[in-house]
């Protein structure tokens with residue numbers, strides 16, 4: 001198995017299909033570590049990983065934290081609330097301060113698209129994007145691809161349906177790019193108010209209605225809908241959203257018998273996904289969380305030169 | 308046969324124009340046969356003599372305020388539907404600015420139920436764009452559409468937020484229904500009682516400039532271009548709006564428009580007597596604007612004639628001009644005024660049928676025509692019948708019309724909805 005020439009993981013667009021395959025294969029090996037009674041290997045002993053979370057995220061941060069610890073790296077967290085950021089320090093100041101502590105990897109979550117790219121210009125450490133604004137969430141896309149590959153045995157030729165607020169979703173963007181690289185077809189569906197102009201140019205087909213799109217999907221990925229979208233007139237209310245774009249058992253009747261249901265979490269049960277679907281036999285939502293740790297272990301390992 | 312309409316000139320634009328007999332059975336058009344044949348059978352229930360008359364697909368008025376629920380003293384769904392069929396309309400679109408407004412399925416269902424009870428014209432409810440017509444959120448357009456709403460509008464309360472209008476044009480695409488925009492910049496029209504111009508200056512009334520309409524028409528066209536949404540512009544009153552729509556259509560945008568009989572008939576000169584029945588929104592404009600609207604109707608820029616039937620009681624209308632409510636009734640004068648354009652040589656009869664039936668149906672996505680198997684919604688028109696408008700005999704509950712006492716030429720002599728004769732002019 002070859003290594004990876006990338007020092008940074010910024011988005012799916014900059015990864016080759018060979019890179020993606022390497023990451024997914026490595027993640028499968030890493031997953032095995034998490035099944036051991038002693039879930040720790042010394043691989044990254046003496047390395048320092050900084051989790052710089054400018055935007056709150058318990059899940060992704062915990063996932064990275066566990067990944068670093070299972071590889072024996074020293075990790076520490078910088079969050080907006082605990083750092084000097086709140087005192088008016090600029091992003092550059094904060095980055096320079098983190099850099100002065102000489103970390104090996106900086107994992108960054110930031111509300112601004114391109115913030116991880118900014119980091120790469122101002123520090124020596126490897127940078128892993130844990131979500132930047134509406135732009136990219138490559139580790140989520142990779143764990144999604146890992147989960148689908150596990151379930152389906154392949155990615156090539158699959159039909160992936162992504163449903164929800166495509167405009168505001170970095171998960172959707174990264175999955176549109178990533179799955180297509182691996183030979184899958186991606187269809188997006190959502191209220192026309194949440195469908196960004198030019199999404200077809202990214203290769204995604206836009207489905208006019210969820211009911212039309214469900215039948216042909218091998219994988220259905222439901223995105224979290226934010227109630228605040230009501231204020232910017234993007235949707236009437238959660239009730240109508242659930243009626244038109246929510247995944248419920250009724251709608252699922254039209255799906256293929258081996259469909260896989262995914263959600264990046266956290267879920268709004270009863271809005272974009274009904275509890276019976278989220279907890280039902282087609283759901284792989286908790287496996288996504290398990291695979292998230294494995295993918296992040298693989299990325300930490302690979303950016304630091306592992307093979 | 309349930310009904311035979313004999314010997315009329317049948318105008319079904321794009322399909323048929325000529326003298327023929329129309330056969331109706333089970334609420335549908337059963338056949339159309341060249342005149343003179345003694346068709347029918349012993350079971351024929353009724354024969355209507357339409358010799359010398361025009362037989363057209365049932366007229367549809369895209370813009371009617373039925374006032375129920377909430378202001379039943381002005382109009383009820385039943386009285387409005389009676390007024391509609393008396394005016395030759397087989398169907399009307401009911402605007403949502405009732406009390407409560409039509410912003411949820413329950414109100415839509417209530418309207419449809421009342422309309423069905425009335426048993427006269429069909430009613431196609433228009434749902435609200437925003438809850439309470441308040442302009443600060445999206446109403447549940449899918450829910451409204453599923454309940455029977457055919458279009459969406461905050462008519463009477465112009466959508467001031469460009470963002471909300473953008474989102475509505477986007478979101479409504481999921482339903483297929485158009486957004487009907489009452490184009491008026493509320494900041495520019497605030498305080499105005501009539502068209503801004505020399506007449507307003509002489510009368511000492513505050514004016515509403517053409518720009519109040521034009522800027523919103525331009526804005527909404529830009530948003531239709533951005534979103535690809537279906538935009539229908541209500542009651543076009545200015546030459547600037549006509550020109551903007553003409554350009555938008557040339558660019559291939561999904562933009563349609565309607566004009567009212569009062570805007571293509573009257574000008575702001577009619578306000579000189581301070582008659583509150585000449586006060587409406589948008590206001591009567593200048594002769595130049597009226598002529599531009601007529602030109603738009605003739606050349607296809609404006610797709611439909613709609614009355615903006617707006618009943619008010621004496622409480623709202625017997626008042627000082629600037630204090631009076633906006634709006635006039637139109638269901639029972641609309642066809643005669645439109646026929647006025649035919650008599651004046653502005654439009655042809657087939658064009659009138661397009662403006663009052665074919666295009667309105669296409670805009671809201673309902674069937675229209677006299678081909679075999681289509682719902683038998685039919686209007687029989689005597690284009691030459693001379694009569695004097697008598698508001699006190701209107702079927703509408705309200706009397707607020709500036710045309711009372713006027714001599715007009717042409718009117719409906721029978722209206723048929725789903726094969727039932729729901730109106731016949733008494734001789």
Ligand SMILES: [Zn+2]
Pocket residue numbers: 462463489541542588589
């Ligand atoms: Zn209006």
